[in-house]
Ligand SMILES: Nc1ncnc2c1ncn2[C@@H]1O[C@H](COP(=O)(O)OP(=O)(O)O)[C@@H](O)[C@H]1O
């Protein structure tokens with residue numbers, strides 16, 4: 138941690154209680170994007186949120202990242218309520234999604250530096266971390282290229298570095314590999330695993346069954362905003378005769394529909 142202000146008050150931990158979000162949509166009326174979702178995730182664990190497009194993953198994660206206010210329920214991240222202490226929550230998390238936008242006119246290095254400064258880090262610490270992370274993600278070649286000149290995979294790397302620069306104890310990844318080639322995806326998957334191994338509490342959303350099998354210690358299956366199951370990946374697999382996450386998932390979703 139870089140300064141006492143950024144230190145977590147308790148070990149990385151996420152506790153979600155009856156979290157709900159209803160959107161009022163002009164055409165569709167009330168959309169219950171997230172309905173009464175509860176789960177816990179611990180330090181040193183990857184908790185996967187598995188669901189098809191439109192299931193409610195992004196809405197749930199945006200609430201946890203304090204970018205959306207819940208309609209009902211609450212969540213605590215490192216002991217801080219998303220309703221009552223959103224700033225404290227933000228200091229303790231890194232949130233990454235494919236929709237994360239970058240400023241095209243800044244270079245990769247400038248972009249990351251800027252976010253480090255926003256997080257209250259000192260310049261020396263920022264530069265040390267940039268060096269470390271740009272090496273880890275093999276980014277030195279394009280460190281000084283403008284973001285609008287970068288490929289999708291390169292941009293995604295900048296987004297990741299930007300979110301983890303302040304070394305937060307809780308990481309929230311919303312479909313971080315969407316649209317990426319196999320090599321870039323693999324770098325990101327390895328990094329998510331490293332976060333877990335460093336003792337971070339990692340939330341990871343995906344619609345890709347193999348990512349759950351490879352990565353997640355526990356899984357919440359989300360469908361139509363509701364959590365259909367929340368259990369160890371092994372338990373989820375054992376629900377199907379074939380022992381695959383996909384068969385277990387499909388059976389569960391069909392039963393719920
Ligand atoms: N701002 C919004 N206004 C209205 N409906 C929304 C809004 N954001 C998301 N939704 C709806 O909420 C549901 C869940 O969406 P989302 O959380 O993006 O799902 P996922 O990330 O799992 O694909 C969808 O039906 C989506 O259309």
Ligand SMILES: [Mg+2]
Nearest residue numbers: 194195196312
């Ligand atoms: Mg989404």
